[in-house]
Amino acid sequence: MLWENLREGEFERAIEASGGVCVVPIGCLEMHGQHLPVGTDTQTCYHIAKEAAKIEPVVVFPGQYFGSVPGLQAYKGAIDLSLELRLRMLDELCAEIARNGFKKILLLNGHGGNCATFSAFVRNTVHTKKDYLVVARNDFQYGVQRLAREIKAGQKFPELTDEDIKNVLDFSEHEYASGHACINETSIMLAINPESVDVSRADEVTGISTHRVDRLTQKPYALDGGCGFWVLNQPNCFDGEHIEMSSANIGKVILRKRIEYQAEACRLLKEDDALLSDYAERWG
Ligand SMILES: [Zn+2]
Structure with a gap:
């Protein structure tokens, strides 16, 4: 189920079928030698998220292109937004996805440079009281x-x-x-x-x-x-x-291997009902 393809009246059923899980694939725009396009990372993780959702039904948010690429301004095609803006975007994006009814958000990272930002974002966001979860995983486990x-x-x-x-x-x-x-x-x-x-x-x-x-x-x-x-x-x-x-x-x-991993990760998140209540207890 692709967020961008759902009609308004289909969201309720999509939230139910996905167990409230929404996957947000995020890569970047950066040079990949002279033989690959600058959008390689987003195209890859969006493809993996979409195919995995066919195995384990979840809703997939449109692939995001704004990742961490500081120092690459010398190369054409890179879009380097500030860390502050990207963190704020993650925060507001997750809040909006949750407001629509998806209470389990999985950031699927397709770009090595994003690891530190995502880790910092997730690390900080879980300690703030809210009615949704944000977790992340990197998509580089098989080569x-x-x-x-x-x-x-x-x-x-x-x-x-x-x-x-x-x-x-x-x-x-x-x-x-x-x-x-x-x-x-x-x-x-x-x-x-x-x-x-x-x-x-x-x-x-x-x-x-x-x-x-x-x-x-x-x-x-x-x-x-x-x-x-x-x-x-x-x-x-x-x-x-x-x-x-x-x-x-x-x-x-x-791709087949990485899609299988992603489908398993989605299943794990769908089936886990304890995490949010465990956090809620700590938030008091
Ligand atoms: Zn890449």
Whole structure:
């Protein structure tokens, strides 16, 4: 059930069928090398939220594009709203979704840079008295490295050709770079929005780390410079190599696994009736 597709008279039934769960997919607009579109993260988590809702019925809010991308103003396509505005937007958005009758809100995060903001928002919002819950989860739990381990363990993947399997195993064995606009994200986008991908442009900029800030981070007492450090190491907003090993088939497997996780997470939240009353007791 997509919020934007519901007619006014259908909301009551949608709230009932969803157990009051509304999923809000949030990514960002930021450079993803020269081969993937700037909206990759939102398109991915919105797709996952929509497909998971077909397995475990919940209402899915329109995919949100305003994420945490400080330091990326040098690159075209990035929209970097202030932290204050984004926190306020999360707060008001959740309150409005709850006012419509959805009392369990799941923020589905599709962008690594959002983790800290979401965690801070959820951490603070649960301690304020209200008649709804907000929880978050990140959508990055499955990629090529894990797929390689499962192939080696004998699991079968009907989506994959022999060439896909060879590429996944080679990629994993050589421990090629992957982290952003990499084989995982490229394969996903080839599966869900192939017209927006141009693999032939991947080598126009390097996805290999400059290692400029490793001196500060590769320590047991590592410093955390957030996105600032990341951009110094990955100045092309690209952390990956051998993009030509990506395929829509690999993307379909990654998506299937992530969709299953999301459906399970929705089920968990739907079935949990204790959390809100547990909080209510603490609020007094
Ligand atoms: Zn991304």
